[in-house]
Amino acid sequence: MALRHAVLAALLDGEHSGYQLAKAFDVGVANFWHALPQQLYAELAKLEGEGLVTGREVVQESRPNKRLFRVTDAGSAELERFAAAASKPSFIRDDLLVKVRAADRVGAGAVIEQLEERAAVAEAKTELFGELLRQMRGAADEEEFLLRGERIGPYLTCLRGLAFERENRDWCLRVAGVLRQRRTVRAER
Amino acid sequence: MALRHAVLAALLDGEHSGYQLAKAFDVGVANFWHALPQQLYAELAKLEGEGLVTGREVVQESRPNKRLFRVTDAGSAELERFAAAASKPSFIRDDLLVKVRAADRVGAGAVIEQLEERAAVAEAKTELFGELLRQMRGAADEEEFLLRGERIGPYLTCLRGLAFERENRDWCLRVAGVLRQRRTVRAER
DNA sequence: GATACCTACTCAAGAAAGTGACTAGTCAGA
DNA sequence: TCTGACTAGTCACTTTCTTGAGTAGGTATC
Missing domain, CATH: 1.10.10.10 (Winged helix-like DNA-binding domain superfamily/Winged helix DNA-binding domain)
Known part of the structure; x- marks a missing residue:
């Protein structure tokens, strides 16, 4: 529940x-x-x-x-x-992670495409979240807002979302790059 | 499925x-x-x-x-x-986020405790994942391993896990700090 | 020598989450 | 004027996840 x-x-x-x-x-x-x-x-x-x-x-x-x-x-x-009450531990549960785990054994092409698509989505979300944060804190700077703002709950969770999407984007691009490079290396042999 | x-x-x-x-x-x-x-x-x-x-x-x-x-x-x-096939988008689904969203309206004490506990768990996981990564890549450095290693799938997903837990830890500590400070500020008035 | 934990599973039931299809009026654009 | 998108929902069904309990021998701990 x-x-x-x-x-x-x-x-x-x-x-x-x-x-x-x-x-x-x-x-x-x-x-x-x-x-x-x-x-x-x-x-x-x-x-x-x-x-x-x-x-x-x-x-x-x-x-x-x-x-x-x-x-x-x-x-x-x-x-x-x-x-x-105690919180349950949280886990990432993501199709893409499963695919990446298998990516060195199955065709990597489709996975690379999905990673790049996902990176673009994540990038869009980081911008959206950044904008939302700006709106929420208004004129105040972040420290000030968090200390004295009224409704900081949504701001704090949005911060988590922002960090998550940033990491998502970076990881997707990194992995897509690695998989692409490996294809080139393999093709050369 | x-x-x-x-x-x-x-x-x-x-x-x-x-x-x-x-x-x-x-x-x-x-x-x-x-x-x-x-x-x-x-x-x-x-x-x-x-x-x-x-x-x-x-x-x-x-x-x-x-x-x-x-x-x-x-x-x-x-x-x-x-x-x-296309991947479904992934979301964080975490009790603690829900609690933080509500933390400025309900008692923050219990939430602060949980955040600090969670931060400790996340810290432990970052260390575990770091160790796992070292084991997987062995003597090679990361670039080299990712380019020529055999089984990189688990390594790549572990990288994601590491980044996730790091962000988790940082966010939890940040939020716990903010909530603690606000208590002090409120108490002063 | 009693207690507790580890390996290795199974069964049953319930709660939560996800999917697909459908209603029905309004409004904007081609 | 037709198409498609937007507001504002409802109903029915399936899949997935979680919880709790139980079996049964072996090993380690105090």
Whole structure:
């Protein structure tokens, strides 16, 4: 049960609709968790059933009505309990790593392409995250913001996302380079 | 279906028993995938049923018999197919990130402790991975090994694991520091 | 000589995550 | 005016992961 806590944490920023959450948890801004719309709607329904969030209908013209959710006191208490409990260790779980592990035994060509594609995605994300960080801290410099800013949670997780994507990009490029070079070396023999 | 490919990739190193795989996929050396023993035994059974791996019984004295598995040609072909297919994007999925996101709204004390604990674990892992890398490359320096070494897949994924754990450690310490400082600042007011 | 851990697995059940298909109105561009 | 994208969801199903318990002999520790 981890998505539920991720949803609760996301709702600390204020009211959101399922749709808004779905966008936040999708590729792009998902710097701390990822989930599909269906999962989120399902989770919100469960959370509401348990009284951890409440939704209110917002009638809209020229676009479907929506429900905005916010965390209840019971929800806060649940988050508190979660934060105090031990965390499971985290692992990278990535198709590309599996492919690289096998890359010296299977055709490397496709893997090289994917590494370069992934590097480009990671680069785009580092820029996006950098921009997000700038927006969040506004005029203040980072030290100052982290010390006195109000909502630093999202900033801190975004920092982790940024570092992750940077490492991702560097590693992908490094590995792609190595695999390319090895092809050349082998071709020469 | 990714665990199956992780298993196939792991078996490229040679024959392994379910038990050996279980240790490799557990905390510690799981620098590219993680799974519990039960999953691995189940996956091996399925893979054998589909003819992607074959097992042979090895009789042992003074310890239970074991089955050693290796990849068949069909298994290699499946890995090849997998390597050529598109990869899903990867995400960090970590309880601690969720907690940090919420840390400015819930009690930060427990989160700080967990961050410092995690930093220590990450530090231990960086050392372990560093040692593993040294072992794998032997006398050669890294460039040389990556260019001409035989089995570089595990080395490359271990590099990723090392970078990940380093970033993990640094981020955890940074965040723990920030949260501690904020407590002091708040206490002063 | 009792306790605990290591090798080597198996079975069952449950929770969490992921996939595919579908509804339905609005708006912008070709 | 047709196409496609955007908002805002729902339903059903499958796969994957996690948890807990159990077997059974051997070895090391105190």
